[in-house]
Amino acid sequence: MERTVPHTASEEVELYLRTYYSLLRSSSDVQILTLEEAHSGMNSLLHPLARDEVPDMSAFLYSLLRLPDCIHQVRTVVMGQSLAVFVRGGYPDIESWHEVSAQARRRRCFFDGNNTLACVISSQSDIDDIVPNLTALQIEWEKLHNRIQFVPPNLDFDEAVRDPQKSQQVAEILRISLDDLERLRRVWGDQFSANLTHIRNFRPQFRIRLLNGSLSEYRRATHSWWDHIEAACPDLRSRPVYFVSSNTHSLVNLISGFALENRETLLHYLEKSDDLDLQTEWRDIQTSQVPSSQENFLYYLLKKYMQTPEGYGFRGVRREHEKSCGITRVDSEHYFDVDVQIIDLAKVRPAW
Incomplete structure (x- = not known):
C-alpha cells in the first residue's frame, strides 16, 4: 500500500x-x-x-x-x-x-x-x-x-x-x-x-x-430491483417515465399534503414527546423567531412520528391517502434499500 x-x-x-x-x-x-x-x-x-x-x-x-x-x-x-x-x-x-x-x-x-x-x-x-x-x-x-x-x-x-x-x-x-x-x-x-x-x-x-463483487453483479442487482418495481406497476412498460433522484419524503410531501392534513395528530405527538428542542423550535416558528416554515417543520415531524411505535400504524393511513393523490409506494425487498414512489401525473390533486 x-x-x-x-x-x-x-x-x-x-x-x-x-x-x-x-x-x-x-x-x-x-x-x-x-x-x-x-x-x-x-x-x-x-x-x-x-x-x-x-x-x-x-x-x-x-x-x-x-x-x-x-x-x-x-x-x-x-x-x-x-x-x-x-x-x-x-x-x-x-x-x-x-x-x-x-x-x-x-x-x-x-x-x-x-x-x-x-x-x-x-x-x-x-x-x-x-x-x-x-x-x-x-x-x-x-x-x-x-x-x-x-x-x-x-x-x-x-x-x-x-x-x-x-x-x-x-x-x-x-x-x-x-x-x-x-x-x-x-x-x-x-x-x-x-x-x-x-x-x-x-x-x-x-x-x-x-466481499468481492463486480460491475456485472451490481447490474444484476439493479435489474432485480427494477423487476420488483415493474411487478408492482406493470403499466410502467407502456408509459413514459421520468426518473427523479430525491429523498423519499420530498416530492410526496409537496404533492400529497398529508403532513399538513394531519397537523393536529402531529402536534399532539410533539406535545407528548420529550424532545424539548423540537418543542422550542415549534414555538419559535409560531412567533416568527426563526425563518423556518410551519410546512417544513410538519414534514420533518411526520418523519419522526413515523419512526415511533405509535406512528408506525399510521403508515397505512398515509399509503391510502397517497394513492388518492396518484402516488404508489413500492418498498424495496431483497436488494438495495431504495424505495420507490410512482407518481401518476394525471391523478395529482392540484389543490395541494
Whole structure:
C-alpha cells in the first residue's frame, strides 16, 4: 500500500480513501484500528476533535445515528453488493438474521444476534459512509471508555440523568456538556444506562470486510430491483417515465399534503414527546423567531412520528391517502434499500 506524506487537506482526504480502499481489497478482515491515524489526519469538519482527549460528542452522535442501534454488540461489519455476493462470501442466510436500520441512514442491514452486521451496499458512497462513521465511533468510544472508568461503579446512569447534581457529576467526569449528555440520552432512550455500562466494560474492536463483487453483479442487482418495481406497476412498460433522484419524503410531501392534513395528530405527538428542542423550535416558528416554515417543520415531524411505535400504524393511513393523490409506494425487498414512489401525473390533486 502506498503511503505518502500529505501536504494539503485534499491530499489528507485522498490518503485516507487510498488507505481503506487498499486494505478492503484484501479477502480478510480490516481492523478499524489501522484506519484511525489516517482518519484523524483528515481534520474532518465532522470530526474536528478526533485527536483530542476530550470526547467529540457531535461526531459520536452523528456516527451513532448513521449506524444501526445494535452497533454496540457488533464486532465485524461485512459489506456486499447483493445477497448472491454474501452467499459466495460464506454468508448464505443473512435474510434470516434480524433486519436492522439506522435512524439517519437508509441501508439494508442484517444482524446475526451475536457480533456480525451485514450491510447491503448499493454504491461506493455506502462504503464512504460506513467506514468513516465506524472509525469515528471507535475513536470516540475509546475516549468515553477511558473517562467512564472514573465514574463511581455504584452510580446508576438512568438515575443520574434525573438528578441535576449527578448529571453534572457524570458530565464533568466524561468531559462533555450537560446538553450533550441529554442528547445522548434521547438518542439511546431506554438503552441509555445499558449502553454506557457496555462502553465502560468493553473497548471497541471493530473489523470490516468488503466481499468481492463486480460491475456485472451490481447490474444484476439493479435489474432485480427494477423487476420488483415493474411487478408492482406493470403499466410502467407502456408509459413514459421520468426518473427523479430525491429523498423519499420530498416530492410526496409537496404533492400529497398529508403532513399538513394531519397537523393536529402531529402536534399532539410533539406535545407528548420529550424532545424539548423540537418543542422550542415549534414555538419559535409560531412567533416568527426563526425563518423556518410551519410546512417544513410538519414534514420533518411526520418523519419522526413515523419512526415511533405509535406512528408506525399510521403508515397505512398515509399509503391510502397517497394513492388518492396518484402516488404508489413500492418498498424495496431483497436488494438495495431504495424505495420507490410512482407518481401518476394525471391523478395529482392540484389543490395541494
